[in-house]
Amino acid sequence: MVDTLTPVLTDNWGDERSWTMAAYEGRGGYGALRKALTQEPAAIIEQVKDSGLRGRGGAGFPTGMKWGFIPQDNPNPKYLVVNADESEPGTCKDIPLMMANPHVLVEGVAISSYAIRANTAFIYIRGEVLHVIRRVQRAVQEAYLAGHLGKDIHGSGYDLDVVVHAGAGAYICGEETALLEGLEGRRGQPRLRPPFPAVAGLYASPTVINNVESIASVPSIVEHGADWFSSMGTEKSKGFGIFSLSGHVRNPGQFEAPLGITLRELIDLAGGIREGHQLKFWTPGGSSTPLLTDQHLDVPLDFEGVGEAGSMLGTRALQLFDETTCVVRAVLRWTEFYKHESCGKCTPCREGTWWLVQTLARLEKGQGSEQDLDLLLDQCDNILGRSFCALGDGATSPISSSIEYFRDEYLAHLTHGGCPFDPAASTAFATAGATA
Incomplete structure (x- = not known):
């Protein structure tokens, strides 16, 4: 390997x-x-x-x-x-x-x-x-x-x-x-x-x-x-790149490899997911790229392969999260970052990221209703492609992709009155855990 x-x-x-x-x-x-x-x-x-x-x-x-x-x-x-x-x-x-x-x-x-x-x-x-x-x-x-x-x-x-x-x-x-x-x-x-x-x-x-x-x-x-460089990588994504693995792997770090390597191979190089756990979701190119899941372990990490999977290769910032991570909370934290870093020049990004945080924060606390998920997607639609630069687009990526793959987890927050991964936040969840 x-x-x-x-x-x-x-x-x-x-x-x-x-x-x-x-x-x-x-x-x-x-x-x-x-x-x-x-x-x-x-x-x-x-x-x-x-x-x-x-x-x-x-x-x-x-x-x-x-x-x-x-x-x-x-x-x-x-x-x-x-x-x-x-x-x-x-x-x-x-x-x-x-x-x-x-x-x-x-x-x-x-x-x-x-x-x-x-x-x-x-x-x-x-x-x-x-x-x-x-x-x-x-x-x-x-x-x-x-x-x-x-x-x-x-x-x-x-x-x-x-x-x-x-x-x-x-x-x-x-x-x-x-x-x-x-x-x-x-x-x-x-x-x-x-x-x-x-x-x-x-x-x-x-x-x-x-x-x-x-x-x-x-x-x-x-x-x-040029031939030496183009001999590495894939047909349309030539050469090598530095892949940054962070999160729930045994040995996070920088791995320089040809474009087209898979996450499965990189995880092996990093010693695997931390012991006793399994991959839940990951970002292929930083938090502004749509999330992928364990279904995408063998997607070639090149511009075309990741694009066909519905995401972007981006900066090859591979953040890996196991099953103990609340996807709603992670997405909320990222969205708070984009709200804070919006330059405020255009309305879709300046106002839209603020409203995304408000809606996500309610859902993360188990408040609101299932209709708020549709509201989130509508807010994302009003930002995507309408902001002055790519910051607004990037802010919508983890939200829309997480709802696509983890809609049930969003609904679980409403069912438990809080995060199901945090027993202290939900009496219902704590009771269910005690009787299991």
């Missing part, structure tokens, strides 16, 4: 002081940058296109195609922006990557910026993770001192400045246009599109915005070739 792992980005995580320049260069680091600088920028873009690399931040848009959208005849400067505002509940891949292997990101930034002909790049990191900000800042400083960044990089005539920017700590800034607003010093709120960032992004100039893992994957593609 261990053969299913493909450590590339995580291969050096166990090395002594893996985050340093010396350790990274000791493994051949920055060789891909030197190689890239001998090629034409357009050739790098074609190589990334041929590799089949798709965005690792959730949407899965082809990375090389996104780079190709940059209009090179535009007289304005071109910018690369790395989205490191990892805030999705359950997602924990970019932060450990930047802690253990920040130089692969810095090298990826240099190659990607060269490919799109950008002379300034920004790494936007969520403000709460100060230790990560400091580590990436140090990696950037080391790269400058070694000549991998700055003026006339390795005698190529190419100049690049990299800025590490600390965000103000808003989930909404994970949305790419809200991130740009934050970079420009304004409140993080999504922009109306079009124009798209590729045409008018940062400072109204052509801008590429990619996730940390997307950019960090570029050096290995340049080093080993």
Whole structure:
């Protein structure tokens, strides 16, 4: 089973002081940058296109195609922006990557910026993770001192400045246009599109915005070739990815494997579900993706397979919950998060998430009636596809999917006058348990 792992980005995580320049260069680091600088920028873009690399931040848009959208005849400067505002509940891949292997990101930034002909790049990191900000800042400083960044990089005539920017700590800034607003010093709120960032992004100039893992994957593609990368994964979802397993498994953590691996295989790698329990439900890509159940253990974890199952691969944040977890309570907690993090710009999300919490909270306490489930679905329908950005859509995903798979559990809250998984909350449930 261990053969299913493909450590590339995580291969050096166990090395002594893996985050340093010396350790990274000791493994051949920055060789891909030197190689890239001998090629034409357009050739790098074609190589990334041929590799089949798709965005690792959730949407899965082809990375090389996104780079190709940059209009090179535009007289304005071109910018690369790395989205490191990892805030999705359950997602924990970019932060450990930047802690253990920040130089692969810095090298990826240099190659990607060269490919799109950008002379300034920004790494936007969520403000709460100060230790990560400091580590990436140090990696950037080391790269400058070694000549991998700055003026006339390795005698190529190419100049690049990299800025590490600390965000103000808003989930909404994970949305790419809200991130740009934050970079420009304004409140993080999504922009109306079009124009798209590729045409008018940062400072109204052509801008590429990619996730940390997307950019960090570029050096290995340049080093080993597009065919090497595309030999892993599935027909339409190429390459490898970091799968974050958390929750009720014996050994939670990061597992780097080809796209298309199944949850059953990942659970085996993680030592199985905790002893004496069984899987009840899970999220394939963080809490904003529709829930799946133990019926979906063998669904290929790629963009197409998870989509056909009715969910989204997202950020591959696999949160696993066993039979002791109340799905209603879990969904309520997630919905409270989305209500809190709504930027308030659009009515469906600002008002809708508030009403979702009110309805869910009543149901979780065993109050209301079965009609409230239809009310919840109606509220979700009024938010889905009608909010300014994907935050509103994401807030509806766990609600609608949990009602689909666990409607009886919602009704059990009404029957017991509270959560059936909490004996103290229900006299009826406690009595039934005592006589069983």
